[in-house]
Amino acid sequence: MRVLVVGSGGREHALVWRIGKSPSVTDLFCAPGNPGIARMATLVSIPASDKEAMLDFARRERIDLVVIGPEQPLADGIVDRFESEGLRIFGPSRHAAKLEWSKSFAKEFMARHAIPTAGYRLYEAADIAQAEEDLRSAAYPLVLKADGLAAGKGVMVCTSAEDGVAGVREIMQNRIFGSAGDRLLVEEFLEGVEASVFALADGIRAITLIPAQDYKRSLDGDQGKNTGGMGSYAPSVHVSETDLLRIRSSIVDPVIRGMSNEGTPYKGCLYVGLMMTDDGPKVVEFNSRFGDPETQVVLPLLKGDVARMLYDAAAGDLSAWGHQQVPDPAVEGAVCVVTASTGYPDSYEKGIRIMGLADDFAGDGIQIFHSGTAAAGKDIVTAGGRVLGVMAHATSGGIEAARTAAYRAAGKIHFEGMQYRKDIASKATMNVDTPR
Ligand code: AMP
Numbered sequence: 436m437r438v439l440v441v442g443s444g445g446r447e448h449a450l451v452w453r454i455g456k457s458p459s460v461t462d463l464f465c466a467p468g469n470p471g472i473a474r475m476a477t478l479v480s481i482p483a484s485d486k487e488a489m490l491d492f493a494r495r496e497r498i499d500l501v502v503i504g505p506e507q508p509l510a511d512g513i514v515d516r517f518e519s520e521g522l523r524i525f526g527p528s529r530h531a532a533k534l535e536w537s538k539s540f541a542k543e544f545m546a547r548h549a550i551p552t553a554g555y556r557l558y559e560a561a562d563i564a565q566a567e568e569d570l571r572s573a574a575y576p577l578v579l580k581a582d583g584l585a586a587g588k589g590v591m592v593c594t595s596a597e598d599g600v601a602g603v604r605e606i607m608q609n610r611i612f613g614s615a616g617d618r619l620l621v622e623e624f625l626e627g628v629e630a631s632v633f634a635l636a637d638g639i640r641a642i643t644l645i646p647a648q649d650y651k652r653s654l655d656g657d658q659g660k661n662t663g664g665m666g667s668y669a670p671s672v673h674v675s676e677t678d679l680l681r682i683r684s685s686i687v688d689p690v691i692r693g694m695s696n697e698g699t700p701y702k703g704c705l706y707v708g709l710m711m712t713d714d715g716p717k718v719v720e721f722n723s724r725f726g727d728p729e730t731q732v733v734l735p736l737l738k739g740d741v742a743r744m745l746y747d748a749a750a751g752d753l754s755a756w757g758h759q760q761v762p763d764p765a766v767e768g769a770v771c772v773v774t775a776s777t778g779y780p781d782s783y784e785k786g787i788r789i790m791g792l793a794d795d796f797a798g799d800g801i802q803i804f805h806s807g808t809a810a811a812g813k814d815i816v817t818a819g820g821r822v823l824g825v826m827a828h829a830t831s832g833g834i835e836a837a838r839t840a841a842y843r844a845a846g847k848i849h850f851e852g853m854q855y856r857k858d859i860a861s862k863a864t865m866n867v868d869t870p871r
C-alpha cells in the first residue's frame with residue numbers, strides 16, 4: 436500500500452512511525468509533516484487545509500490509503516471530498532465529525548441515545564440574559580463550554596456565581612473563543628479521574644484500543660494551566676477490564692449504532708474522553724480523531740498490521756479484527772513525556788536550537804516524536820509550544836521501566852527554555868493506591 440498521513444504534529448509522527456512498521460506498506464508520505472517525520476516518510480509540502488491540492492497529489496501518486504490526523508480538515512469535509520472521488524480515507528465525514536466540532540450536537544446525540552455524560556443546559560446567543568440569571572443562582576462547581584472547535588480550549592470550570600456570570604460574558608459577549616461562543620453549554624461538574632479510550636470504527640462496528648492517561652495541566656501535581664497534553668501513558672491504571680466492557684456497551688457501541696441509524700455512519704477514530712465516576716464511566720467529550728499525546732503511547736501497544744487495520748476501517752469492514760485490541764504481548768507499557776517551550780500554553784519563543792537529538796536512542800524502546808520543530812540549515816529548532824514527545828515502551832518492568840527510560844532520554848535533550856513535567860506516570864499521579 437501507498438499511504439499518505441495528513442498533519443504535522445507528534446500524533447502524526449507516531450502514526451507515521453507505526454504505519455511504517457506495517458508489512459503491507461510499501462511507500463509512506465506525510466503532508467506537510469515535520470523534520471522528525473522526514474526521517475520516516477517522504478514529506479509533501481501541502482498544508483492540511485488544502486483539500487484540492489491534497490486530492491490531486493493522492494490521485495497522481497496513486498495513494499491507497501489517506502489517514503487524517505487533525506480535526507480541522509475533518510470538520511471541513513476532507514473525507515467527504517476524497518470519498519466522492521473514490522479514494523480510501525481514514526476519518527469521519529464532516530457530519531460524523533460533528534461529535535467533536537459541535538459540543539451541543541454531541542450532548543443532544545448522547546441524550547437521544549441514553550449515553551452516560553454530565554447533565555447540561557444549552558443557551559443560544561439570544562439567551563444570554565437567561566444564562567446570566569441562571570448562573571447567578573446555580574449550585575457550583577459548574578462547567579462552561581463554548582460550542583465549537585476552540586483548539587482544546589473553550590472550557591471553564593467555575594466554582595462560584597461570580598465566576599459563572601463572568602464566564603458567560605467572556606464566552607458569549609467578549610467572544611474570547613470567537614464564533615465557538617455562539618452557543619454556550621453549562622454542564623454538571625463530574626468528579627473522578629479522567630481517561631482516554633480510542634475506538635476504531637468502520638461505520639457499523641468498532642474495536643476499542645487500550646485505555647490511556649493524558650496529563651492536561653502544565654505543571655507537576657496537575658497544577659498550572661490546561662494544555663494540549665504534557666504527557667501520557669498506557670495502559671491506564673484507572674480503567675479495569677470491567678470498566679472497558681462497560682465503556683464498550685454503554686458508550687462506544689451506542690455511538691456507532693446511533694450514528695449509523697441517524698444516517699451519518701462513523702468511520703475513523705472515535706476518541707472518548709471519560710470521567711471515571713462513582714456511577715461508572717461518563718463521557719466528558721468526543722473527538723473525531725486520534726488524541727495527542729495519547730496516540731504516542733497507544734500505538735506502541737498495538738499488535739498487527741496497523742495500516743491494514745486503518746484501511747479496513749476506511750473500507751467499511753473491520754470484521755476480521757474482533758471487538759477489542761489485542762495487546763502486543765511483547766510490550767508492557769508506554770510513557771510519553773512532552774518537552775515544551777517556556778511560556779506554553781501562553782506565548783513562547785520559537786526558533787531555538789535543539790540539542791541532543793542526534794543521540795542514538797535505539798535499542799531502549801525510545802522514540803522521539805516531533806510536535807513543534809522546524810529545520811534551520813543543519814539544525815532542528817523549536818517551532819511550537821509542545822516541541823517533542825519522548826516516548827519509551829518497555830518489554831519488561833512495566834510502566835515503571837518505560838517511565839525511567841523516557842526520563843533518561845528526555846534528560847539528554849536540551850534547548851533553551853525547555854520545560855517538562857517530572858511526574859508523568861509517577862506512582863503519585865497514577866493514583867495506584869486510590870481504591871475505586
Ligand atoms: P474538554 O475540552 O471538553 O475535554 O474539557 C477540557 C477539560 O475540562 C477536561 O479534560 C476536563 O478536565 C474538564 N472538564 C470538561 N467537562 C467537565 C465536566 N463536566 N466535569 C468536570 N470536568 C470537566
Ligand code: GLY
Pocket residue numbers: 587649663664722725726727728729
Ligand atoms: N489529548 C487531548 C486531545 O488530543 O484532545
